[in-house]
Amino acid sequence: MDLFAKAEIRHTKGTSPVATTANQLLSEQDFEQAWAEITAWDGYAATPLVDLGALADSLTIAKVLYKHEGPRFGLGSFKALGAAYAALRVLQRQVSRRTGQQVSLSSIRSGEHAEICSEITLVSATDGNHGRSLAWGCQRFGVPCRIYIHAEVSEGRAQAMRDLGAKVIRIDGDYDDSVALARDEAEQQGWFVVSDTSWPGYTDPPRDVMAGYGVMTREICEALDQAPTHIFLQGGVGGLAASVAAALRQYWQQGAPRVVVVEPDLAACLYESARAGRATTVTISEETIMAGLSCGEPSEMAWEILEQEASDFITIPDSIVAPTVRLLARPQGTDPVVEAGESAVAGLAALIAARQDPELSDRLGLNAQSRVLLIGSEGVTDREIFAQIMAENDDV
Incomplete structure (x- = not known):
């Protein structure tokens, strides 16, 4: 596969065994509370951690592990762990305020406060997966839901949210424009934003979103007998990367893997x-x-964690994404078939690019002993787009 990536290498400052910033902003208690709640949901099951042994051999590294989030709660992505849990926490806070007593997450989930919840509207902006998770959570909890999408979000992803009962508002502009509109209209109408992006004065829902993602990381850690040497993490606003980096640091402490953040150029x-x-x-x-x-705009809370925890930042061009999707769907040797969405393969694409560039590989500390963990953040969330990718000329 002819791939290319460029890297901005930034080595972290010396950190304590459990990084102070990660622990302050996203504590072990936050992760534990999310784990206790989410694992009690109907339909919960750990997603597969796939060992891509043939691919690892072709890249001359010891191991490639791919956490496949496609099956997560039937929603197709890791986002199912974040927005729905953060929505439940918003409802807990609001119901507690309105009743004057502290209510439990389980009481919200069981419908004990259904009448109050039906009067609370939750909103968010999305590129697809976050909004789908929020719509699913709102449907489960009996809460009105409004989702703002930008012009380039596929109609298939929009319809998936409508099918879960959400009102979907499509706007002109990009993702950051949809975030701004969701926030403005929520302030005007007294609605509640459930966002994975933090800003000054708005931190609780993004923290809860990241805590929810910790379920995925704990599943990974409990399945391993030693820490990976590297983890390649998708960028976006930074919530996924920050959550995983913080949880890995707390679990493996000084033995935590080197964190490489990957983004589209x-x-x-x-x-x-x-x-x-x-x-x-x-x-x-x-x-x-x-x-x-x-x-285009990072989550400030996520950045505070990544500034301390991430060692390397890499951008990749779009041209390498479709070949990587096809590589997983048409695997080498005895590796299993994995059907992945476009955002899921960013880390793998960067890893392949690095192993084809000796200088970049050396700068990232990759060698024959490396054990690399990848987060396959989504399965096929738009079957039409996936079919188009698979129909393209296979240049692998």
Whole structure:
């Protein structure tokens, strides 16, 4: 596969065995509470951790592990762990405030406060997966839901949210424009935003979203007898990467893997933040095929964690995404077939690119002993787009 990537290498400062920032912003208690709640949901099951042995051999590394989030709650992505849980926490806070007593998550989930919940509207902006999770959660909890999408979100993904009972509002502009509109209209109408992006004065739902993602990371850690040497994590606003990095640090402490953040070169807000040494917004002039990563403004909370935990930031071009999707769907040797969405393969595409570039591989510390963990963040969430990718000329 002819791949290309560029890297901005930034080595972390010396950190304690459990990084202070990660623990302060996203504590072990946050993760534990999310684990206790989400694993009690109907339909919960750990998703597969796939060992791609033939691919690892072809890349001359010891191991490639791929956490396949396609089966998660039948929603197709890891986002099922985040928005639905954060929605439940918003409802818990609001019902507690209105009743004057602290209510439990289980009482919300069981419908004990259904009448109050039906009067609370939850809203968010999305590229697809986050909104689908929120719509699913709202349907389960009996809560009105409004989802804002931008012009380039596929109609298939929009319909999936409508099918779950959400009102979907499509706007002109990009993802960041939809975030701004959702926030403005929620403030005007007294609705509640459930976002994976934090901003000054808005931190609880993004923290809950990231805590929910910790279920996925705990599943990975409990399935391993040793830490990976590297993890390649998708960028986006940074919530996934920050959550996984924090949870890995807390679990493996000084033995935590090296964190490599991967983004589209068309939407590289974390890459530019690493260069600037502070959270930095970029203008998106062209949408990337990796729809879930098309974010120009980083989450400030996520950036605070990544600034301490991430070692390397890499951007990749769209041209390498479809070949990587096909590579998973038409695997080498005895590796299993994995049907993945466009955003799911960013880490794998960057890994392959790095192993084809000796200088980049060396700068990332990759060698024959490397054990690399990848987060397959989504399965096929739009069958039409997947079919188009699979129909293209296979250049693998």
